[in-house]
Amino acid sequence: MEEAGEDEAASAAAGSQEAELGEKGMLAEALDAISSLVSASLSATLFPLKWQRIRERLNRLHAGLADITVTAAEDRCDAFLSLLRDVAATAREAWGLVPRSQGRHYGGGKLRLRSDLDVLAAGLDACVARLDEVYASGALTRARALVVPRPGAGASRDDLRFYVRDLFARLCVGGAEMRRDAAAALSAVLRDDDKCVRVVATDVADGVGVLVALLECPDPRVQEEALEAVSAIAGSDAHRGDLVVGGAIAPLVRVLDAGAGSAAAAKERAARVLCKLTENSDNAWAVAAHGGVAALLSACAGSGGGELACAACRVLRSLAGVDEIRKHMVADAGAVPVLVSLSQGAADDAARIQAMELLAAVASGDGAAREAVIQEGAVESLAREVALRTVDALCLSPPASTDRLLAAGFLHRVLSLLRSGDGTLQHCALKVAHRLCGVSEDVKKAMGDAGFMPELVTALGAAKSPEAREMAAEALCALVSVHRNRKRFIQEDGNVAQVLQLLGPDEEKPTPAKRFLLSTLMHLADSSSGRRKILSSEHVRNLEKLAESNVPDAKRIVKKLGGSKLRSIFHGIWSL
Structure with missing residues (x-):
């Protein structure tokens, strides 16, 4: 029994080896037939454009076949063998068209020759499509990392289609490094060429679906590149809806709602894509239905400002355009405390402004929302911050306006805000003080008399952001440069x-x-x-x-x- 088993194993191994040798021989035969036909076709003088297109298809087939290895899976080899036989047969049959295209004899006339060349081109297109299918099935793997080069500027749609399909094939069946390279190349070409967006949406089988599935890829590099690719499609008015139909909203919300260990860059990209998908309140219900409101508010609460908070606020403003969603944000999701906190404590101005604008949108036309904003104590703080910004913008450049401000006791108001303990107001007051130090020597003397220098030293020790510390230090240096202020500073x-x-x-x-x-x-x-x-x-x-x-x-x-x-x-x- 053992000897019989060994004989069967040896026979199977020999058969596998024979099949592998047969495949290698057929592959070599197909590649040789393609190369020979390409060389011979260069002598064709009739219909040169048609022959040029035929050579392009032949070169694509040659590149695809020359850069592969075959797996040992027997159930996958039949399709590949059939393809190799058909490629070799098509190339051999095409040999007869070369002399007819050299003007020696037409063999039926030019119309017949043109028809035969069109049939050849269609047959080669079918072979290219079958190669893509066999490769996507997993029967073939790339032998080297080199792949089809990216088409240059002004390339035809056929060239772009072939390149993009090749990238999707590598995304579907490639190894980890191959998938990363393919995802990076795909996001780059989509970002740089609008025509490729159309190719992905219309010419690649389930192209949008593949990208949507990659949004939750465990490989962070592939995920981030997929987010960039989806962002490029979301920027196209013609194909933005394809992402919604393809189910992109749910994984985007899940990326945004991922835990603290998730990459901040991925969350920012997801928020930016949702911004594009929800413009003018489009798809607002779809985002809300997948838990988007809670995820967006969580992003606002946990980011401390920055691009993530800004993008999340922009999405929430679009959602607030729907009355029912706006009421849910206030009554159930706790939006007002989160936004008030962001408007007062964000580290950057852009996030604070976005939070203020969103608060205004949430409170507009809704008495309950307005009451909630008032109860959170945001109104006085926001009003003072806006007032400081207005004074900074309108009154601190012309000397005459500055004199009026000083006469009205403006310095004492700014000084009181520096001592207030409100981080947002302190930051705004610090900016105003920094601006005032550059107005004139008299203003610096007045600030020294008012008691700004000790407060600036205190602000230096308490400030959390490098920007605030730098402003306070520069303002202090400017004040101490005045002799009278310097003497006062030393004496205290x-x-x-x-x-x-x-x-x-x-x-x-x-x-x-x-x-x-x-x-x-x-x-x-x-x-x-x-x-x-x-x-x-x-x-x-x-x-x-x-x-x-x-x-x-x-x-x-x-x-x-x-x-x-x-x-x-x-x-x-x-x-x-």
Whole structure:
């Protein structure tokens, strides 16, 4: 029994090897027939354009067949063998058309020759389509990473169709790296060429469906490229509806609603696609039905601002155009607290503005929504922020307008907002103070008299964003550059020590805010009282460390301070 089993296994192995050798021989025969026909067709003088198109099809077949290997799956080989036989037969039959196309004899006339060339082209098209089908079935795999090159600018639709179909074939059956490369190439060509969008939507079998399925691909690189490809289709008015019909909304919402570990870039892309799909409240019900309202509000609450929050707000504004969805957002989804929080605490202006505009859209024509906004305490905060923005835009450039503001006690109002504890208002007040410092010398003197310098030092220590710290440091440096302000700053206890403390070595290289602080210390070191304050501070070591790190401004300050006492403090480590 064992011997019989071994004989059967050996016989099966021999048969498999014979089949493989047969396939290789047939593949070589088909490739040789194609190459020979391409070479011979170059001598054809009649109907040169038709022969050019035929050569293009032959070259596509040759490239597709030359770059494959065959799997051992027996049930998949029959279709491939049949294709190889038909390709070789078609190429051999076409040989008879070459001499007829050289003008020696027509064999039925030019009309008959034209008809025969059209039949040949159609037969080759059928072979290309069958090769795509066999490849998509998994019977064939690419032997090398090289694939069909991307068509150049102005390429025909046939060339684009062949290229895009090849990319989809690799997406469907390729390995991990091949799928990533194909997804990147597909998103790039869709982004750069509108004609390819039409090809995917109309000429590739279930092309939109394949992309929709890839939206939830576990490979993040493939997923992000699929999102870019879907975004390109969503930007086409003619084919945007194909995404909705293909079921894109549900996976887009799931991408947006993924946990904290999900890539922020993927969420941003998903939100941008939903923006395009919901313009003018289109498809609003579809988004809401798949849990889109909750997912979008979650994105607003967890992002802290940025492009994700902006895109989510834009989608929600489109959804708010439907009365029933707007009521659901307020009554059930808790939209108002989320948006009020975003409008007051987002790190960037764009997100805050989007949140304000969405609040206005939600509250328009709805008494319950307006009452909810008022109860959240947003009205006063928003009104003051808008007022500050308006003053900043209209009144801080012309000197005459600035004089009127100062006469009206505007500086004291800005100063009170700096002390308010409201992060949004503090940020706006800081921007206004920063602008005021650049108006004139008299304005800087007035700000020093009003007490801005200690508040700017406090803001420097409390600010969370680099932008806010830089604005506060630059404003402080501008104020201290005025002699009267500098004298006041030195006399008030703790100011110089706080500036030195803020020089603490949190980063290897000085930030823009620290560079402005060093410039401030440079101004302070111009007076003997300033130098004494610096030397007597317990935080002078921070300045020493920056000088040790060869920070030019820090070394210049040290040199300006000078004196034997300083040299003993710094252990003679510099050659001054």
